[in-house]
Amino acid sequence: MARPIHLALIAAAVLSYVHVAQQGETGAHDHHQHVKIAAAAMIPAAEKLPRTGWVATASSEETAGDPAANVLDGDPATIWHSRWRTATPFPHWLTVDLRTTQRVSGLVYTPRTGRANGRIGRYQIHLSADGATWGEPVVTGTLADDAAVKTIGFAVSTARYVRLTALSEAGERGAWASAAEIDLLGDPGPRPPAQGDPSAVGTWGPTLGFPIVPAASAVLPNNKLLTWSAYAADNFGGANGYTQTAIMDLTTGQVSGRRVANTGHDMFCPGTSMLADGRILVTGGSNAKKVSVYDPRTDAWTSAPDMNISRGYQGQTTLSTGEAFTVGGSWSGGRGGKAGEVFSPKDNRWRSLPDVRPEPFLTADPAGAFRADNHAWLFAASGGRVFHAGPSAKMHWIDTAGRGKVTAAGTRGGDAMNGNAVMYDVGKILTLGGAPAYENADATKAAYTVDINGSTPAVRRVADMAEARAYVNSVVLPDGTVVVVGGQGRPVPFSDQTSVLEPELWNPATGRFTKLAPMATPRNYHSVANLLPDGTVFSGGGGMCGKCATNHPDGQIFVPPCLLNPDGSRKPRPVITSAPPTAAYGSAVTIGTDRAVEGFALTRISAATHSVDNDQRRIPLSSTAVSATSYRAAIPSDAGTAPPGNYLLFALDQAGTPSVAAPVRIG
Structure with a gap:
């Protein structure tokens, strides 16, 4: 909702x-x-605007009993309903005239009670100063098919007219729309101003409404985004054996919801891996031993064998062997002793690693293993090995052969729980933010690079971020820069206090961060971020606390500066005209483009939850021009450089502007 x-x-x-x-x-x-x-998190909320003098009109209404005016009468027992005696097709709109121009930041939709007919499903919200000129929608999305009151937020704007347009009925029961009450939210207070021109700071698209809080997300190879929450759209608790999911079609922008029950798995707070064949492996969480697999080719969820150890909040990644490794996870299924194990897709079984104990990876969190044994940053390397980069200050190499083995690899800095780590180049990792404890401890601005290409990891502290952040996500772009999104200066679950609304962009050439355009919505605990195939970044979610006021069942898409002209228009960008759908290790592939380009880069399609995206990595490719628009690019020969799976192949021009990606499966 x-x-x-x-x-x-x-x-x-x-x-x-x-x-x-x-x-x-x-x-x-x-x-x-x-x-x-x-109690410390209590800060002012956006208030409902007084409805005195407001007027509601509709494109379709039952004037005799269910007119549009009922949405403003303060009685949820009376409703607006589109014509049902002689039904008219969608869309149906409901417009509220505030009579004066006011600052608005959201619409509160109260569905009818008793009967479900007419609950709004897909929707848009438009604003207007004169009731005639509407422009683009400020938010689009899909509402859950239930009777809960739904508050749809959007960027603070000035308007006199607010229009809610129903594009579908939530339960597909007919071409009807209805509402019991409509309220509007006022200006919640100062927000960071936009900074500079778009070619320097980027821009944010309109808010995209989801029927769930997207607390976990995975980019699919068919230009879609899979998200899920828990047994409920906006809450968690217990082990209920089913999960609410939603998929956004990135081509059309439409979002569809679905309840997954056939695997008996509440997939809240799990481990995730993108397997070599493109399937998504989801392990543990609320149902702490369960394992589910999603296949984007068939849009089907199936069960896999249970893990040997119950886990939630574990670290997990896909290995160079095509297997998946997981370790830790003391939030669910008991505390401590969460040794590693490996899933083999070929054999469809789990193999225990009794000598990969979790104790070396723990932070010094005062809450003990419950908080210290979570969210490991893991990066696949050659020969089935894994580099453990944090969030503990101590780093390690993990060997997954036989009984497994853990070897110390030095220290990075302080503990950085709920910070972030991303591989921005081959064997090069950026770590940033986090805090010395899971919650209620000041976050840090510190950032480090860790180069694991040599015999000993080389750690270097780079320039600090402008803002301290925990519960933060980061996404590597095709040019190797890193977008840092959201987070709090002092991490407190289910609070938007100390939220950081301005993203930052890290440049590996300078080691410095620059501020970007502020986003409309806080993205903190249970938020996600993903690189999309067109080179933009999805940022969404946050909350998952039931009836609290900090649930954010929505997202926005960020357009990075590299895609924009100073006036905000899109730059011309190269086009990949031909590329192979698959590539073998050590091969050279031919790539066609519509113009001369500077080079190519692969980014691995990956999944995010709880500030962790361990499968994410970028791999610049060596290439040679065959003609003005044809190139031979070398695929890495080592599966440790490019673990098997689905990748996005980008072409970049001399200015670093990327193409829309071509999908390619490596290995």
């Missing part, structure tokens, strides 16, 4: 948060601590 943006905890949310803390992620033993944290 949709919830507000720009909102932080209010008194009712504090009670909801404390209840969740006692039975969910934070654990019953921390009850006294989380009462204190929730």
Whole structure:
């Protein structure tokens, strides 16, 4: 369901948060601590605007009993309903005239009670100053088919007219639309101003509404984005044996929801890996031993064998062998002792690694293993090995052969739980942000590079970020720069206090960060970010706390500066006219383009949850021009450089502007 943006905890949310803390992620033993944290997170929320004098009109209404005016009468028992005696096809719109120009930041939709007919599914919201000129929608999305009140947030704007357009009925029961009440939210307060021209800071697209909080996400090779939450659209707890999912079609922008129950798996807070054949392996979480596999070719979820050890919040990655390695994860299924294990897709079984103990990887979190044994940063290397880069200060090499083996690899800096790590070049990792404890500890601005190409990892501290961040996501772009999205200066689950709304861009050539255009919505705990095939970045989610005010069932797409002219228009970009769908290790592939280009890069399609995206990596390719528009590019010979799986192949011109990616499967 949709919830507000720009909102932080209010008194009712504090009670909801404390209840969740006692039975969910934070654990019953921390009850006294989380009462204190929730109270500290109380900051003003955007208020509903007074509806005095407002007028509602509709494109279709049952004037005799269910007119548009009912949405403003304060009585949820009366409704607006589009004509049903002589039904008219979609779309159906409902417009509210505020009578004066006001600042608005969201729409609160109360569905009818009793009967479900007419619940709005796909929707758009438009704003207008005069009721005649509407422009592009400020938010599009899909609402869940339930009776819950839904608050749809969007960037703060000035308008007199607000139009909600229904494009479908949530349950596909007919060509109807209805609403019991409509409210609008005012300006929640100052936001960071836009900075500079778009070619320097980028731009954000409109808000995209989801029927769930996208707490986990995976880019699919068919230009779609898979997301999921838990057993509920906006809440977690227990092991319920099913999961709410949603898929956004990146071509059309449409979002469709689906409840996955056939695998008996509540996939909240899991490990994820993108397997060599393109399937997504989801392990543990609320159902801590369960394993589910999603195949984008068939759009089907199936069960895989249970893990040997119950886990939630584990670290996981795909190996150079095509297997998947996981370790740790003491949030679910007991605390401590979460030794590593490996899943073989070929044999369809798990193999234990008793000598890959989790203890070397723990942070010094004061909450012990419950918080310290989570979210390991893992990067596949040659020969089935894995480099452990954090979030603990200590780093390690992991050998997954036989019983497994762990070897110390030096230190990086302080513990950085809920920070982020991304491989931006071959064997080169950027780590940033995080905090010395999982929650209620000041985050850091510090960033480091770790080069694992030599015999000993080389650690270098680079320039600090402009803002301290935990619960932060980062995405490597085709040119090797890294977009850093969201996070809090002081991590507190289910709070938007100390949110950082301005992303930053890290440049490996200078080792420095620059601020980017601010986003409309805080993206903190349970948020995600992914590189999309067109070179833009999806950022979404945050919350998952039931009726609290910090659920964000929506996302936005960021257009990086490299794609934009100073006036905000899109730059001309190269086009890949031909590329092979598959490539073998050590081969040379022929790539056709519509113009001369400077080079090519692969980025591995990957998945994100809880600030972790271990399969994400970028690999620049060596290439030779055959003609003005034809090139031979060398695919790495080592599966440790490019673990088997699906990749996005980008061409880049001399200015670093990337093409839309061509999909290619390596190995």
